[in-house]
Amino acid sequence: MKSSVPSSPRPERGRAHTVLALLATGTMLLTSACAVANSDTAGDAGSADGRTLRVVLTQEPPTLEPCESSLTATGVVVRSNITEPLVERDPTSGKLEPLLATGWRQTKPTTWTFDIRPGVTFQNGRPFTAKDAAFSIDRAVNSDLACNVDGYVFGDAKLDVRAVSPTRLTVTTEKTDPILPLRLSFVEIVPRTTDTKAKVRIPIGTGPYAVKSWQTGVSISLARNADYWGKAPAYPRARYVWRSDASVRAAMIDKGEADIATALDHTSAEAGNTVAYPNNETTALRLDGREAPLDDIRVRKAIGMAIDRKGIIGALLGGLAKPAAQLVPPGVVGHNDDLAPAPYQEAAARALVKQAAADGVPVHRRITLVARNGMFAGIAEVTEALQYEMARVGLNVRIRMADTATHLQYQLRPLPRGVGPVALLIMHGNQAGDAAFTTSQYLQSDGPQSTFGTKDLDRRIAAADALSGKARQKAFADVLAYQNTSVVQYAYLAHMRGLLGLSPSVRYRPDSATGDEMRLSEVSPATAGRR
Amino acid sequence: MTSFLRKRIVSSAIPLVFVVLGVFCLARLTGSPVDLYLPLSATAQQRAEFSAAHGFDDSIPVQLWDYLANAAQLDFGTSLRTGESAGSMVLKAFPVTLQLAGMTMLLAILGALLVGSLAAYRPNSLIDRIAGLLSMTAASIPDFWFAIMGVLVFGVGLGWLPTSGTLGGPEIWVLPIATLLIRPFGVLVQVVRGSMVGALSAPYVKVARSKGADPERVVFGHALRNSITPVLTVAGDLTVGLVNGAVIVETIFGWPGIGKLMIDSILQRDFAVLQAAVLITAVTIFALNILVDVCHALIDPRVRQAVPA
Numbered sequence: 008m009k010s011s012v013p014s015s016p017r018p019e020r021g022r023a024h025t026v027l028a029l030l031a032t033g034t035m036l037l038t039s040a041c042a043v044a045n046s047d048t049a050g051d052a053g054s055a056d057g058r059t060l061r062v063v064l065t066q067e068p069p070t071l072e073p074c075e076s077s078l079t080a081t082g083v084v085v086r087s088n089i090t091e092p093l094v095e096r097d098p099t100s101g102k103l104e105p106l107l108a109t110g111w112r113q114t115k116p117t118t119w120t121f122d123i124r125p126g127v128t129f130q131n132g133r134p135f136t137a138k139d140a141a142f143s144i145d146r147a148v149n150s151d152l153a154c155n156v157d158g159y160v161f162g163d164a165k166l167d168v169r170a171v172s173p174t175r176l177t178v179t180t181e182k183t184d185p186i187l188p189l190r191l192s193f194v195e196i197v198p199r200t201t202d203t204k205a206k207v208r209i210p211i212g213t214g215p216y217a218v219k220s221w222q223t224g225v226s227i228s229l230a231r232n233a234d235y236w237g238k239a240p241a242y243p244r245a246r247y248v249w250r251s252d253a254s255v256r257a258a259m260i261d262k263g264e265a266d267i268a269t270a271l272d273h274t275s276a277e278a279g280n281t282v283a284y285p286n287n288e289t290t291a292l293r294l295d296g297r298e299a300p301l302d303d304i305r306v307r308k309a310i311g312m313a314i315d316r317k318g319i320i321g322a323l324l325g326g327l328a329k330p331a332a333q334l335v336p337p338g339v340v341g342h343n344d345d346l347a348p349a350p351y352q353e354a355a356a357r358a359l360v361k362q363a364a365a366d367g368v369p370v371h372r373r374i375t376l377v378a379r380n381g382m383f384a385g386i387a388e389v390t391e392a393l394q395y396e397m398a399r400v401g402l403n404v405r406i407r408m409a410d411t412a413t414h415l416q417y418q419l420r421p422l423p424r425g426v427g428p429v430a431l432l433i434m435h436g437n438q439a440g441d442a443a444f445t446t447s448q449y450l451q452s453d454g455p456q457s458t459f460g461t462k463d464l465d466r467r468i469a470a471a472d473a474l475s476g477k478a479r480q481k482a483f484a485d486v487l488a489y490q491n492t493s494v495v496q497y498a499y500l501a502h503m504r505g506l507l508g509l510s511p512s513v514r515y516r517p518d519s520a521t522g523d524e525m526r527l528s529e530v531s532p533a534t535a536g537r538r
Numbered sequence: 539m540t541s542f543l544r545k546r547i548v549s550s551a552i553p554l555v556f557v558v559l560g561v562f563c564l565a566r567l568t569g570s571p572v573d574l575y576l577p578l579s580a581t582a583q584q585r586a587e588f589s590a591a592h593g594f595d596d597s598i599p600v601q602l603w604d605y606l607a608n609a610a611q612l613d614f615g616t617s618l619r620t621g622e623s624a625g626s627m628v629l630k631a632f633p634v635t636l637q638l639a640g641m642t643m644l645l646a647i648l649g650a651l652l653v654g655s656l657a658a659y660r661p662n663s664l665i666d667r668i669a670g671l672l673s674m675t676a677a678s679i680p681d682f683w684f685a686i687m688g689v690l691v692f693g694v695g696l697g698w699l700p701t702s703g704t705l706g707g708p709e710i711w712v713l714p715i716a717t718l719l720i721r722p723f724g725v726l727v728q729v730v731r732g733s734m735v736g737a738l739s740a741p742y743v744k745v746a747r748s749k750g751a752d753p754e755r756v757v758f759g760h761a762l763r764n765s766i767t768p769v770l771t772v773a774g775d776l777t778v779g780l781v782n783g784a785v786i787v788e789t790i791f792g793w794p795g796i797g798k799l800m801i802d803s804i805l806q807r808d809f810a811v812l813q814a815a816v817l818i819t820a821v822t823i824f825a826l827n828i829l830v831d832v833c834h835a836l837i838d839p840r841v842r843q844a845v846p847a
Binding site for chain 2: 050154156157158159163206223225249252254258261262264455456
């Protein structure tokens with residue numbers, strides 16, 4: 008007979024309770040697991056049935072409110088998919104193309120008239136008229152909603168918007184605005200029934216797709232708009248999911264769990280499943296000219312000369328960028344073709360810093376190099392390289408990696424006080440295609456993202472902004488050249504390129520607008536052997 | 539038992555209060571959310587109105603008082619990002635994390651009891667050495683590395699598992715749970731082994747063996763019961779730590795749980811959601827700690843007597 012030896016005074020029923028509790032917990036968890044993991048075996052992005060276009064983004068859109076669509080995370084889903092503007096800019100040619108307006112003209116120096124496309128209906132079945140267009144512009148620009156498009160595109164401007172007939176709209180500005188149609192290409196049109204007191208969560212528009220569902224934290228599903236006025240898109244359904252890690256996004260393409268993946272990085276992407284494209288983003292160091300030693304133009308120029316752009320691009324950015332000499336990339340009105348990136352001249356840069364030091368400039372004062380986590384793949388390494396290169400020419404630099412909100416505090420006025428000299432690593436995307444949007448923000452003395460400037464530069468910017476056509480192009484090109492020689496608020500790094508993951512089952516050609524506005528109607532199923 | 543419970547509740551509530559207050563104050567030290575939520579052209583008046591509407595213009599003590607007064611009525615405020623009730627956002631996210639953490643700990647404890655017991659039964663044997671090596675490795679591997687390697691090997695390379703996501707069959711649980719499991723499993727194997735080695739060398743086990751008791755019954759019936767107390771204590775601590783692990787797992791695998799919600803709320807300066815998430819998580823951890831203590835006390839009555847007054 009086997010014996011048992013009591014080990015403690017604890018009664019037997021206690022052990023029974025523990026076992027029962029474990030079993031109950033396990034059963035509960037397994038049951039609840041099955042409840043969450045429902046019977047849909049296709050995964051978050053859906054199955055590869057050829058009828059659902061599956062897109063994986065870097066993050067969940069914070070909102071789908073159309074007046075916030077100049078935010079990249081919102082615009083990439085909303086613009087020209089769910090809602091549409093009156094006109095749209097061709098990202099390749101830079102020309103404005105008709106969309107919900109069939110034509111437009113400047114009828115007075117301060118007034119533009121738009122002809123509204125007839126026969127268009129909203130996704131709720133209501134007809135689209137000039138009154139809806141007027142309402143949408145008023146709501147986005149003249150309201151108290153604090154829309155992002157208002158600040159980014161229109162600044163302080165107020166517009167007088169009138170629907171003079173169901174198919175005619177006039178927009179009057181306070182002063183002459185030669186690029187008003189371009190600005191209006193950022194206003195997404197919504198029906199007059201849209202809330203004017205609060206931003207909407209599920210937008211209604213005239214686009215080729217309508218929002219079917221938004222499962223917070225998991226996915227956004229779109230369904231083809233059966234009454235769309237234009238050519239029907241190839242896919243009846245589209246589904247967005249988001250994964251913050253680039254390697255997971257790349258893996259989803261490799262595994263066939265998604266058809267398109269945004270913002271891959273060269274370290275985790277398979278070459279066969281990716282397409283590189285210019286994304287209009289430019290990286291640069293913004294140098295705070297109010298603080299010593301950055302208040303000395305020799306020091307600022309030295310920083311520009313100390314950066315080994317080709318080395319950084321080749322070693323740290325996978326070759327997916329081009330050295331920059333200005334804040335706007337080619338293709339943007341105002342881009343100056345004659346500007347060449349400052350060559351890597353370490354010795355000359357060191358000499359400039361020494362010269363400044365000899366004149367009493369405190370070149371050893373510590374400069375804070377502020378960069379934002381996740382701004383682009385490899386940013387930590389690039390920041391360290393910049394620190395090293397600035398130190399090599401005799402400057403004292405420390406790095407501060409920040410999140411978006413902290414970076415914004417350094418980026419936007421009112422700028423933080425008492426933080427010493429700051430070199431801010433920025434990435435500027437001119438999705439509007441005109442240097443006015445860059446210069447008013449980044450170069451003007453009181454620009455929201457500028458630390459300093461000169462009266463002469465401000466005058467040149469204002470004069471250029473009043474021009475149109477070739478004169479405008481030349482004037483802004485001159486502004487960018489003048490900044491490089493006489494102001495030097497920026498030490499440029501690179502015009503960046505994006506990397507898009509593409510499944511072999513779809514055909515899509517990304518362009519410079521893709522990162523901000525991915526038009527799903529331009530995606531089609533791949534035919535055999537073709538991409 | 540009532541006295542024991544009362545004392546444990548009082549002593550466990552103190553850190554809870556510190557965590558909630560600390561997060562409230564630290565969040566505000568990270569800066570105002572105004573820049574994130576208003577456009578570049580926002581006027582000073584618009585900024586002031588935004589701040590006033592959300593109570594950011596009040597002093598921190600006043601904001602804290604308002605928060606506590608509202609939280610007492612289960613009103614955690616509204617998310618700046620989504621406009622939804624912060625409480626409902628947290629309550630939607632919380633079960634996702636709870637399921638992950640619960641499944642993970644259950645599997646970790648069961649696996650560790652089995653492997654740790656086998657290793658302890660024959661100290662310095664091959665199985666003991668393998669278990670030791672595996673558990674040390676498991677406890678040392680960074681979560682994010684294991685997660686990414688899991689995706690690449692089992693998702694892309696072998697094609698056995700989905701890369702990520704929350705919709706699908708039981709296979710969607712494998713990589714997230716394996717990622718979360720690896721560290722607690724490694725630690726618990728060590729704890730079980732150490733505890734079992736001690737128990738197996740105790741006089742009563744020697745007596746049982748000398749009387750010809752069945753080896754399995756000696757190990758799993760007697761020694762294991764006496765070894766379970768430290769395992770439960772460590773498992774309780776590890777469960778608390780799983781919330782940290784959940785941040786990694788939920789971010790990489792796209793799980794809309796409390797860890798990801800907290801990270802998003804910090805990055806977006808969504809104070810109401812962050813505070814609600816921290817408070818509800820802290821209360822849950824508080825309850826878990828009490829539960830572990832109660833289990834502990836039920837198993838070992840000496841614990842009940844050891845709690846200082």
